[in-house]
Amino acid sequence: MLIRFNVGNFLSFKDLQEFSMIKGKSEDKPRRLLHTDKLELLKFAAVFGANASGKSNLITAFRFAQKAVVTGVPKKGQSLYFRPDESYAGKPSYFEFEILLGNTGYAYGFEILLEKSEILSEWLFRLDPEGSDKALFIRDVVKGAFYTDLVIASENLRNKFNVYSDDCKQNSEILFLSEMNRAKGELYKEPSELSVFREVYRWFSESLSINYLNRPISDFSYFKDVENKEEVCRVIRSLGTGITGFEEKESSLLEMRQQLPKALYKELEEELDQRIADRARGKKVSSSMTVRIDDMYYIISLEEEQIKVSTVVFHHEGDALFEFHEESEGTRRILDLLEIFFTKEDKVYVIDEIDRSLHPRLTYKFIQEFLNAALKRNIQLIITTHESRLLDLGLLRQDEIWIANKNTAGETELYSLDEYNLRFDKKVDKAYLEGRYGGIPNFSTVFPAKEDNHEDS
Structure with missing residues (x-):
């Protein structure tokens, strides 16, 4: 921690x-x-600015x-x-x-x-x-x-x-x-x-x-936890993704090779060869691994001398099946973030712009669910965000809210909202957007209106 x-x-x-x-x-x-x-x-902190x-x-x-x-x-x-x-x-x-x-x-x-x-x-x-x-x-x-x-x-x-x-x-x-x-x-x-x-x-x-932005946080290893499948499905459904379930779908080394960058596939081949050699020498090695890049996801299993490749497809209403890359960017983002709910104890997640590609209500719901899950686990989540709806003292403690403010000399100062003595019913989001706590942009006029100088005729 x-x-x-x-x-x-x-x-x-x-x-x-x-x-x-x-x-x-x-x-x-x-x-x-x-x-x-x-x-x-x-267990939680949000940095605004x-x-x-x-x-x-x-x-x-x-x-x-x-x-x-x-x-x-x-x-x-x-x-x-x-x-x-x-x-x-x-x-x-x-x-x-x-x-x-x-x-x-x-x-x-x-x-x-x-x-x-x-x-x-x-x-x-x-x-x-x-x-x-x-x-x-x-x-x-x-x-x-x-x-x-x-x-x-x-x-x-x-x-x-x-x-x-x-x-x-x-x-x-x-x-x-x-x-x-x-x-x-x-x-x-x-x-x-x-x-x-x-x-x-x-x-x-x-x-x-x-x-960071455009850098996957998860390898989706939680999909392989069969015992946890019902809980994973429950959480996915509760976040309004439209997904009702998921299952593994058989793929192949050839298909994976066609989808992955050459350098990554070569690195993967070397890793698989090493694991097979270690197993032949009697060493204990993991029998599965996951490969995640952008919107592609594969599960690789070592069974005897065979290498099996599969991916995950998602059930929607009416039993329609969608592959990961076919899901919306917001849904892919949520699936990416779900690891936080199923990870081991004592993990510290630091996420830049957590609200990227998410509807404001979904961002709020995700943080709400995390705070509930964290009641029973030693886990921390630190985020940066622009989502002012999170500035809600019904949702967050004052000391969980941080402001990053850059002064005229270009220096960033960090401070907690806990430094301010606020009433519980204070409309923090409104005060923040009004500039009460700093951390908001200062604008100048981009296209100044020209004064009319024509004379009366």
Whole structure:
């Protein structure tokens, strides 16, 4: 679960900005919170703002930091510093996540000089609500210094950790958290003091799911869960898609090959060959996989030495059958988002412009259904949106509503509506559209009307 995220000198974020999922002053709808011994966390947050206000830059900041950890510092990030002030090209950019794993909080972050793609510092702390945070490691690349409070019982693991930390002291190209998870499975065969490095890394690689426009969020794996089929159908029907059910339809490798890009199909072939070879050697491998690209979707199953390919078709009223690509864009969007209802615990979804292709009432209904589902599960959803109907204090808590506002200097500021003392019956959407909380566009006249200068005849 995400506790909070801090970012500075990245895109339109000049000075350090904080986005927090910690409960604010609002005492409304307490059942919606995740309660721990020392912390109460929100499970939902919506970020509102005008076009170019910087709300999507928040999503980009999440994604940049995630990629830096999982696949390495993005090479195309040299110009992502706060460009309205060119002096910021030579200043560090800052990223820090506070996350909750089980009942323990951790703070992980790094500073990077984007212009040169150089890591300057990195740190990981185990958080203590009483204030005695423990430094699992602090790395200062510029000074070539590495510090840790971690006590490792095993001499073998301690020696390996010291070697890895020495190698990374002055390495400005890779994060130490990434290095501790690169071909080092032997470190984690048995639980130890080092297990935290894998747990934190897996939060970035598996628990944090970030979705942009035109990038599928789901591989539709929930369609394969036979035991869950009735529940999936119920949710799809409740969202007014016109779909009454679904079933698998046999396809073929040839058909799939014709539909997929060559590079993707080649990659898929290699993966299948590897799985077949691993199975022949007695290794346990997954017997199925899903392939999703744009409006195409396939399920691949390994049965003995045979490869079976199928897709999903949808029932509508009157038993009409439609393939995925034949559904409307709005329905495809909803099917894409449904994974959120059926995913595992402790997943954090971050979705840019969730209302894209959705009717306003459907967006409202989807959020309503998510909030109900989240009552029983530890899951978080963070969205950006223009849909002002969501600014409803009957639906959302004040601390679940965030505003991204860009000032005249091009700096984005983030703030929660919880900073305002509002009555429960306040018409927040009307006040927002009137500019009461910022985050709306300022217009100038595009085509000024010319004054009539003709003289009376």
